[in-house]
């Protein structure tokens with residue numbers, strides 16, 4: 045390691061369990077963060093500052109003013125410019141540490157692209173906000189024996205647990221205890237950040253724990269037998285550390301049934317929270333410039349950049365991405381969202 049890097053990471057190298065050898069190891073390691081909201085953005089900043097070699101960030105959403113209270117990578121200008129979170133994150137992270145190879149991917153993790161987006165990473169980090177995505181990550185990680193870290197935060201509390209496939213409990217051991225088909229329906233009414241809010245401080249604590257787990261895994265210093273599920277509430281300061289046993293007959297790590305990974309190649313419609321629906325009916329990329337010209341020529345109010353197009357059709361707001369996805373804000377009704385999508389983008 046040259047003198048510049050030794051100086052840059054000096055305070056981390058002084059920490060005994062990392063040292064210069066650990067720092068060098070981090071520099072040659074890679075991770076993928078799925079979801080760049082409150083957890084993902086703090087995680088990304090911590091991993092890039094710690095000196096990881098390569099970081100991929102996958103996110104399907106764009107920056108909004110209501111994100112700025114807790115999503116530490118973003119600024120007001122990112123929301124004003126309608127930047128996708130993956131693009132804004134990549135820009136900021138490159139400024140934080142130009143030695144790290146950062147790649148932001150604007151897109152939705154699906155069974156069809158899981159291999160492309162999750163391969164080549166030594167650890168996968170959960171920054172998502174839904175169980176559909178987490179079970180997909182868990183299926184991929186267990187199938188390919190890639191360690192990953194589950195994390196979630198809502199209101200003033202959150203939890204996180206590292207998962208060493210085949211050695212420690214997986215997410216299905218923890219969260220599935222019956223028919224996987226029932227799992228989604230039992231979670232519909234769970235509180236989310238869109239219904240009960242979330243504190244930036246809670247996300248900060250959980251993201252810090254998650255990043256520490258990730259660094260330990262990358263350094264080969266995470267012991268599967270020591271794994272605990274950590275839960276913490278920043279408001280009450282209640283802390284729990286629970287041992288989670290592997291469950292015999294677990295669908296994923298026991299029976300090796302990867303039903304989320306083998307699901308429909310591309311989900312066509314997903315709820316996005318905050319009064320929005322995401323539709324992905326097209327299987328091809330869109331020419332956003334041409335679409336923008338056509339919509340403007342017929343008198344629509346359009347804003348666009350290199351990554352997305354925003355169409356205001358009160359009371360709705362339609363955001364279209366180059367990969368053909370659209371997020372329709374202002375409704376939770378799939379049929380309303382579909383009809384708006386069809387009206388402006390074709391069926």
Ligand SMILES: [Zn+2]
Nearest residue numbers: 214217294297
């Ligand atoms: Zn399991």
